[in-house]
Amino acid sequence: MKREKILQNYKPSGDNLLGILHDIQNASEEHYLTDADLRAVADYLGLAYSFVYGVATFYTMYSLEPRGRYLIRVCQSPPCHLLGSTTISRELMRLLGIGFGETTADRRFTLEMSSCLGVCGVAPAMMVNDQVYGNLTPELIAEVIAGLRRGK
Ligand code: FES
Numbered sequence: 001m002k003r004e005k006i007l008q009n010y011k012p013s014g015d016n017l018l019g020i021l022h023d024i025q026n027a028s029e030e031h032y033l034t035d036a037d038l039r040a041v042a043d044y045l046g047l048a049y050s051f052v053y054g055v056a057t058f059y060t061m062y063s064l065e066p067r068g069r070y071l072i073r074v075c076q077s078p079p080c081h082l083l084g085s086t087t088i089s090r091e092l093m094r095l096l097g098i099g100f101g102e103t104t105a106d107r108r109f110t111l112e113m114s115s116c117l118g119v120c121g122v123a124p125a126m127m128v129n130d131q132v133y134g135n136l137t138p139e140l141i142a143e144v145i146a147g148l149r150r151g152k
Helices: 003-008 014-027 035-045 048-060 079-080 083-096 138-149
Strands: 070-075 111-115 127-128 131-133
Touching: 003 014, 003 035, 014 035, 014 048, 035 048, 070 083, 079 083, 083 111, 083 138
Parallel strands: 070 111
Antiparallel strands: 070 127, 127 131
C-alpha cells in the first residue's frame, strides 16, 4: 500500500505515530522507513521531523536501513531462551551465513533478535515477516529456510 493511502487510514493525531510507522514499514518490500517517509508522517501529524526521527530510531522494531525481503526475528525472551532459542539462532546463522543484525548479500534474508513475540506457548519461536513459526527445531528451521529460498 502506498504511503499516502496508509496515512489516510489514520486520523492526523500524534497518538497514531507508532501505528503509521509500523504500517509504512510493513508495506516496504525492504522493511524500512525512508527519510521521505519520516518527513511525510511528520507533516501529516503536525509533528517535528526530529521527533518522528527520534521515535523511529528509538524503537528497534523500526529500521532506517533497507533490510532483506525476508525479515527473520528470533525471540530471545526467557521462555524461548529456556526452550532452545540459542540453538535455533546458531542454526539460522549457519544456514544463512550471517550474524544477527546482518543481511545476506543477495538481500533476501535479514536476521534480527526480538523480545517476546506473544506466542510463548509454542516456544522457541520466530517470525518471518508477518508469519509466526513455533516449536522450532533445527530440522524445522532448515525446512523453512529451504522453502523461502524456493520462493514459498
Ligand atoms: S518468550 Fe518467545 S514468544 Fe514469548
